[in-house]
Amino acid sequence: MIEGKLVNLVPFEEDFAIHMEKWMNEESWFRARLWERREPHTEDDVKKFIEKMEKNEHGTLIGFQAKNGDPIGGVMFDHEWTRVRKAESLIFVGDERYEGTDEVLDGLLMLVRYCFETRNLHRLDASALAFDEVKIEHLKRAGFTHEGTLRQHIRWDGGYVDVELFGILENEWPGYEQKAASLDLQPSGLEAKPKPEKKDDKKDDKKDEKK
Numbered sequence: 001m002i003e004g005k006l007v008n009l010v011p012f013e014e015d016f017a018i019h020m021e022k023w024m025n026e027e028s029w030f031r032a033r034l035w036e037r038r039e040p041h042t043e044d045d046v047k048k049f050i051e052k053m054e055k056n057e058h059g060t061l062i063g064f065q066a067k068n069g070d071p072i073g074g075v076m077f078d079h080e081w082t083r084v085r086k087a088e089s090l091i092f093v094g095d096e097r098y099e100g101t102d103e104v105l106d107g108l109l110m111l112v113r114y115c116f117e118t119r120n121l122h123r124l125d126a127s128a129l130a131f132d133e134v135k136i137e138h139l140k141r142a143g144f145t146h147e148g149t150l151r152q153h154i155r156w157d158g159g160y161v162d163v164e165l166f167g168i169l170e171n172e173w174p175g176y177e178q179k180a181a182s183l184d185l186q187p188s189g190l191e192a193k194p195k196p197e198k199k200d201d202k203k204d205d206k207k208d209e210k211k
Contacts, residue, residue, distance in 0.1 A: 002114065005180045006106040006187055007064045007072065009114065012050060016063040018196055019071050020046045023094035028073070031132055032092035034163060036156050059087070062114070064107040070192035072098045075111040077124070085122035087115060091135075100134045101188040106180065108142045112168065113176035122170050129154065130162035141183060144168045 002009040010016055023029055024041040041049075053061040059078030065071045073094040080087040091108050093099050115121045126144055128135045140146070144166035152160035173179070 002110065004106050004110045004113075004176070005185050006103045007066055007110060009075070009107075009110050010063045010065055012053070012061050012063050012074070015195075016065075016071060017046075017050055019094055020050065020074075023073065023092070024049070026094060026096065028093045028096065028099070031129055031135070032090050034127065034129065034154055036154070058082075062111070064110065066098075066103055066190070066192065067187070068192045070190065071095065072103055072107065075107055077111065077115055077119075077121075080119075080121070085120065087119075087121055087124060089115065089124045089126045091138075095193070097190055098188065101190075102183075102185040103188055105138050105141060105183065106185055108138055109176060109180055109183075112142060112173060116170050116173045117176065124168050126166040126168075128164050128166070129156065130164055136164060139166045142168070143172055143174075143179065145172075 001011075012020075021041070021043050024046055027037070030037050050061065053059065053076070056078070058080040059076060061074055061076050063071065063074050071094065073092050076090040077087040078090065089108075089111055091104065091111060093104055098104055112124060115124055124144075126139055128139060130149070145168065146164060147167050148165045150163040150165065153163040154161045174182075
């Protein structure tokens with residue numbers, strides 16, 4: 001676990017991964033991946049994706065949760081280019097109640113912190129659909145610079161959508177503590193949701209009922 005001001009980064013292990021079957025079918029996931037909504041992701045699809053990221057030598061999937069343990073979503077860096085020391089960054093909000101909150105902004109800051117202060121990267125790339133104003137605002141507040149527009153780059157809801165490109169360099173990053181303090185991050189005060197039952201637990205309950 002890596003502790004931040006409002007959230008903690010946590011491994012995508014079983015207790016956290018249980019949320020992904022729902023999250024990978026939410027709009028936030030598709031917006032983050034720059035994909036128009038497709039057929040629902042199945043439980044098998046989710047398992048394969050998590051396994052793929054676990055084996056990925058050039059990227060990592062990390063969960064982030066509120067201080068009360070409430071799972072919020074995930075952050076990723078991918079396509080790490082070791083010679084140039086750069087990678088693509090991505091954040092998605094699984095629990096839509098947190099959309100636009102400082103917890104999500106802190107999750108983004110924690111990803112930047114991990115990439116620059118732990119992995120010693122030189123540059124991070126990020127992108128957002130042009131209509132995703134909340135994400136764009138978070139990227140700007142986190143210190144990313146708008147570097148261009150890919151015009152009509154993605155199909156979305158039957159039309160073409162621009163994609164906005166952002167980047168941040170290691171010498172533009174003041175350090176997590178200084179950056180977080182300058183933003184005066186404030187908790188949303190949302191209550192933690194009840195933890196979902198594991199599928200194995202449900203199977204055991206059914207077996208007990210039959211007995």
